[in-house]
Structures are given as C-alpha cells and as structure tokens.
Amino acid sequence: MISRVPRPLIALAVAFQLTSPIRITFDAPRMERLRAWIAAVEQHQTGTDDAAARRVAAWPQAQLEQLRSDLAPVLTLIRRPDTTGFQTATATGIPRMVLYSDRDLEQLRDIAAQAASRGDANRLLKHGAMLHTDIALLVPGEGPPATPSAASFTLQFGDGRQLGVINASGQWEIARALMDSVTRPGGRPDPGSDDFVRRWYQMTAAYLIAAAQLDSAHFVRAVELFPRDGEILMLAGAFHETLASPGVHEVIDNARLPAGANLTVGSVREELRVAQDLFERALRATSELAEARIRLGHVLGRLGRPADAVEQLTRARSDERVLRYYAALLLGRELDAAGRRAEAVAAYERAAAIYPGAQSPRLALSELAARAGERTVAAPAALAAIAVAPDHESADPWWSYHVAAGRSVIARLDELVALLERGP
C-alpha cells in the first residue's frame, strides 16, 4: 500500500538523494574481476561448460552480487560513452547519484569501449545471462550449508524427504538481474518486450521444472514480465502444481531451515488454485495449448471437481504421444470419480494402448474391477500390470508427470543458442 505524502515532501526527498551522491571506489581486484567477467562472457561458448564458465562458477556469491552493481556504470558507458553522471538504484527505489574517481572512471570507460566494440549493451547482457545460465545448468557444484545471512538458499530433497539446505549459488539471480537490464533500442530497461528474454524465461522455466529445482522467484519474475505468454503461464502453473504434490508439499511443510528463513508456499489447496488460475490464463492466451488443458484437468480433479476436470481432459487434443497418454489416464480417473465407470474403463484402456509398458492404467483397471467386486478380473489384471514392470524409466510417463512440463528444455536451449549466435 502507498501512503499519501504531500508532493513537495517527495520532491524534497528526491532532490536530497540526488544531491547527496554515493562515492564508490574500485580496488584493483574489484576492477580486475569486472574485466575478467567481461572476458569470460566473450570467451564462453554458449551451451557448454567450458573453462570460462568454470572460472566464473568458482566465484563466491558475494562477488557475484558486487559484480551486479559494478556492471551498471559499464552498461551506462556502452550506451552513452560521453556520460559523466551515474546513478544507482536504492532500496527505496529512488535513484542516487554515484561518483567515481577519475582513475576508476578512466578504467570503466576503457572496459566499456572494449565491450562496445563487440556489440551493444543488450548483447553483453544476453551473453552474460547465458554464461550464468550455462553455469547453473552445466557446471556441477555444491553450495556450502545454508547460513542465516544467505540472501537465498536451496532446499534439497528427494523421495519425499529433505536431504539438505545449501546457500543458493547466485547464478540464477545474476542471470535474471542481467536480463532485467535489457532495453529497447535507445530506451529504458524493458525486458518484457524482448523476444530473447521471453525465450530465455521459457527455456529456464522448463529446465527448472525438468530438474525439479523449485525456484519460486524465477517463475514470479517470468510471469511479471510475460503475463500473456501461454508457454510461460503453463510452466508457472506446472511449478505450482508440483508444489502441491504430496512428495513436495509435505517436505516443504516440514522443512528444517536456517534460523529466520522461511518458505513462502501456500497450503495444498492454495497452490492448486494458483496453478488453476495460471493454466486458465495460459489457455486464454493460447487456447490450443493441450498441456495446459491436461494439467488444468488434473488440478481440477485434485480440487474435487471431477465434472470440470472431465470437460477439460476431453477437450485436450495433441499429436504428442505423452500428452495423449496423460489425457487418457487422467480422464479415466476423473470419469471414475464422476461415477462414469464404463467410460473410465475405456479411457484407461486407451492409455494402456498408448504406452503398453505402463503400469498405472493397468493398475487402475484392476482397482476399478476390485471395487466393483469383480475379483476374477481384478487379480489377473493387477498381476498383468506388475508383470509389465519394465526396466526403463520411461515405460510409464506417469512416473515423470511432475517434471514432464520441462521435457522441451533441450530444444528450447538449442533455439536460444541459435538466436544468440545469429545476433540482433
């Protein structure tokens, strides 16, 4: 909420902040790090974990955070080489003037001129963001145990239990910050109007889901920037759907965190409702997005609305095998919940035909028969389901339902790399 303050007072405050500049001094290692970062960005081959990526990956989070602010004058100088006035954002949102020594300014101008010789500021920002993305995606590394002072931390879990809490690497944060500085040509920062930024959020959101890395800040920012992008809305919905899944929500609910830290996750019902809203928005943006419709059906079913779920799942149309399987499998469950047993059987049989090695539809068929007292059908059907128990993990896509929304990540990454190489 914004409280009402007389206008002259605000003007006075702005004037005071602008007239009371911050003096920033670069020591030698700090200036060297800035040079090293820009060199790494230029040397890095996008989509690989090369030496440049590994060098930057070794930097501690505090240095990465400092780099974010140190990069600001360089970007300003790339855009306006003759500028003498620099500003920095403050916690209040009111910019403050920044003063650099003549010596520092000279070096910053030199760094900016070298970077500008390869392209504009947006190019540097996008290549920089991809460097940190590649580190997050490809460079193995384990953060230290989480400390109360950490800006953000990562909760590690598997098989429904907490495995650890570590300080976040900071790679995603700096990548997002770099993208936030992307401008329209000659204009102010406006990442929401940039196609590369949009595709970057699509790819990274898909990756975070595929890798089961539940970074809520990433999805929040993606939706803020692209509130009408069907793909991003669908991926954000899948993220909240995952938060509401039993194996995840229970862990988050009972997480042992560093003192003072907390996780902003709603109840299962709240998360399902957020997911529902995002899927519905995704479908308003792109009505033919079958996956959003299937996931909406799943969420509606979990919210106890089988008739609505059946409607969505029936309308989902896709040529993709895995989506046809999910639609049939989940439709079977919701038809059963709606009391339409014969149709449920037909839907499960369809799912079993799409993935003959899948256990889930066969077990469901057996269980339907058992509940109806058809023991002579139920027992052999269950045995048949168990007998198909395969050795390869993709035999039943149900097992990967919560990460499946991210299955397009490789194609999206290739697309992004090609786009970056092509240039503006």
Add this chain to the structure above:
Amino acid sequence: MSHRIGVVATLLAAIAGGAIVAAQTATFSSRLEAVRVDVLVTDNGRIVRGLRPADFEVVDNGVVQQIDLATFEELPINVILALDMSQSMVGERLDHLRAAGRAVLDGLRREDGAALLTFSHMVRLPQALTRDAGRVRQALDRVQPSGSTALVDGVYSAMTLAGSDAGRDLLLVFSDGLDTASFLTPDRVLESARRTDATVYSVSVRGSGRSDFLQDLSEQTGGSTVEIASTTDLQKTFVGILDEFRQRYLLSYTPRGVSRDGWHRLQVRLKGRRGTVTARAGYMAGT
C-alpha cells in the same frame, strides 16, 4: 475380496399335491457365501487364547449371526511382504529390512505360504505366493532400492495377491516414507480394501511423515500400525507381528437375515468374558 465358500445345494424336487407321477430330480446350484473374520482378542494387552465359537458374538448389520467355526492356530497362513524399495532404503535400512524379512520367513511352517512384492515408483513382484520360503529369501536378497515411493499402488497390488482359498492372509507392509508416486488414490484403494479378507499390519518409520492411508487401511482390515523410531529393531517388530497374527482367531459364519449386497458393518464381541476384540470394521459384498 470377501472369501466365498461355494456350497452346492442339491434339491430333490417332488411333485406334491396328488399322485406322484414320476420321481424326478432337479439340481439347483446355490452359493451361500461364508464370511471370514480374523479376530485378535487381548486382555490388558495380553493375548487371550483357547476361546471357542460360543465365546464370540458376531453382529452383521445389526443382526446377530450363528458362528460356524472359530479356529485358532490351525489354518496355514500366507504372508505377503509388501516392502518399500525406494531410494531412501539404501544402506543400513535395507540391511535391517532384509534381516526382518528373513526372520519372518524363518518363522513360517511348512504349510504356510509367502510372497514378496516391492514398490518404489514401480511395483514389482520378485516372488509370487509360494510355499518355498527359500525362493522368497533369495528374492529378498536380490532386490535393490531406487526411485520414489508408490505406497498406495504397492499396497493395492499386494492386496490382490491375497484371497487364496487356503489359509489366512497377512499383508505386512513396510514403508519408510510418504507416498510420492502412486497413481491410485488412497480413498479408492481403501474402498477396494473393504472386499479383502487379508489383515494388514503396517510398519512405518517415525518422522518420515504420517501416513493416514496405512493407519486407515490397518484399522479397516482389523490389523494394526506400528511406528518405529529406527529400523534397528525392525526384525523384532516383524517377528512380533507374525506371532500376534498366529494367535488370532478365524471366525466363519454364513450371513443370515441381512441383505446380500452392499456394505456390512461388523461388530465382534465376547460373550460373558472380559477382553478387547480387534477385527475388521466390515465387508463389502456383491457388486
């Protein structure tokens, strides 16, 4: 599944109301379904032995029934081991689980049967029901943990292994965590469980997340839930369950005066004796 004993009733039809023209026979097949109820009787925590049919009263949907049979330690048992083989079972827990499983197999008699079913995200049946405990032991040695936990899918599949005509079925479930992967839902499987004769005993590890499903299932089938602090004493827990199960009574009666289909609420009481009776809450009959 409700266990049914088929009784073929042969009816000699005679033509009455006048002179018998000819003697004819017609055979009608009629299935009178016997209901079996596995019952544990304790008094101050101690198991009460030596009871007879006359000591029990079974009320089926409010109607007192005539008990035909009450056996104790006479029928063979089938132990279905349904064991969590998800990733979290790696290491010491797996060693403890194998030792506990072996101890149960060691406690079986020649006429008893056993099966081993495991569940991670997928359900596997390393050994179907057999009287050869050695085969189950070998299967137990071979299983390896991996993946997530499809507890509900696994328990449902194990229930379908029960229901053989020979003996009583003990479904012994062990899980060290929450369900993270099942497709089947707990409420539907609990509904299916209304038709099983198997008694479910479940063992879970404290602090791994409470499973209402296992608690509800055990209560519904007349079994019990054991929560352990660690798997160190798992062997003792498993053997204790087997011992307790052997000391249960199997009551059998043919329902009379109640509707054939639907849910039958059961109450089992002692007549003229003190004690606590643990039995399944009821059974589902018909379609």
